[in-house]
Amino acid sequence: MNRRHCASAAITLVCALALLTAPAQALAAPAPEPAPSSSSAPGGKSLEEVRQEIDTLYRKAGAATDAYNLAKEEAEKQSKELARLTEAITDGRARIADLKSRAGAQAREQYRNGGLPLGAQLVLSGDPGLFMDGVNQVRQGQQATKGMLSELEQAQEDLETYTKDASLNWEKIEAGRLKQAKAKKRINAQIAAAKKIEAQLEKEERARLLELEKEAASTAQNAWLSSGALKEIDREASAGGKAAVAFATAQIGKPYVWGAEGPDSYDCSGLTSQAWAAAKRPIPRTSQEQWRRLPHIAVQDMRPGDLIIYHSDASHVGMYVGGGSIVHAPRPGRNVTPAGAGSMEILGVVRPDR
The missing domain is CATH 1.10.287.1490 (Helix Hairpins)
Known part of the structure; x- marks a missing residue:
């Protein structure tokens, strides 16, 4: 009898729950929002x-x-x-x-x-x-x-x-x-x-967004290295190049601030211009002027200390440090950091001490 009574009570409870949910469906009440995922974001856009x-x-x-x-x-x-x-x-x-x-x-x-x-x-x-x-x-x-x-x-x-x-x-x-x-x-x-846009994301979404940035950069870097664009990744740097690389790598971890030239923060060309100033070779302040006025070299011939200019408008620059990597100041909200040299669209390479 006890088992039959329990079973009967359970059936009654299920039926009651079904009845309670039915009016909500009839009134087209909004369905609960899905939990944040790695593939969706506010506004219906994917991350x-x-x-x-x-x-x-x-x-x-x-x-x-x-x-x-x-x-x-x-x-x-x-x-x-x-x-x-x-x-x-x-x-x-x-x-x-x-x-x-x-x-x-x-x-x-x-x-x-x-x-x-x-x-x-x-x-x-x-x-x-x-x-x-x-x-x-x-x-x-x-x-x-x-x-x-x-x-x-x-x-x-x-x-x-x-x-x-x-x-x-x-x-x-x-x-x-x-x-x-x-x-x-x-x-x-x-x-x-x-x-x-970033502020509208949930904490988990921001973490996933950072992962997506890294994944996109890694994919581009692997494709670039696999293309054979860089024939030798460990070419010897000049004395000036070594000094510039030493300066740039010593700034890793400092924040990006637009218009900044150190010593506590940098923008992309502020970092590269100050690195070569430390190597006793003054160069233009901006990435566009660095691209316009410094000697151009082939990508496959670059060595540590050379500057890689990115994007068709020459709006970004990083310093090649060897091993297929650069050190650069990426953007606001990020710090000076190492990255794959091919992780962004390369416009060309310039050599300050040619």
Whole structure:
């Protein structure tokens, strides 16, 4: 009897539960949201789609960062040029004042001699020897006066040119500042958008997102190595290359901050430019200028210390350290870290000490 009673009670409970759930289905109540998985994210996108979207945003931010750094570098150069022109203007005015003073001294000397030039006084002296010496002095004096007046005229022209150049440089500096402000605004917008997307993810999703980043990088690296693009991974570095690599690897673990050049944080080109500065070989500040101005070499010929430029717009750079690896400052939210040299789209390679 006890067993029959228990069985009957169990059947009754199941039926009751079925009845309780039926109205909810009839009213089309929202089904419980699925637990976070490795394949879905807010907005109906897969985590892989989110990863690609975030990667694109940070790449755009990287390009804007490069524009900001380049504008900043140009403004600094123009400021130095303006300082040089200002000094030239000051020197030119001093030269003009000195020449006018010397010309005035000659006029005063002539006045003290009764208004007669030195040559006329000598002709009236009646001494042939003194006369011939005086003629030479007169000629020399005339040439000196002509030279002095010519120099004065040239100094005035130079001063006018310097003034115009200074004005143009001021205009360039102001334009550069506006360019910096626009670039900075774009950078902040791109980074904010990427951070917003990441913030919407659950903790497990963010962890999976990081795994997906690593998987994508590993897949690209393996494909690159398998292609035979790099024939020798342990080529010997130059003395400068060794010094640059030592500096770059010593920064591992420091955070990425756009526009930063150390010592506590770096952006991608801030790291590479400071590494080569430590090797006593100054190079351009931005990845785009590094690509434009430094000697290009074939990928298969690269050695530690060379810089690998990434993406079609040259918006990222890393330092090759050997073994098929680079050290780079990836993006906001990440630290300076080793990575596969082929884990991103390679544009080309440059060698600072070629």
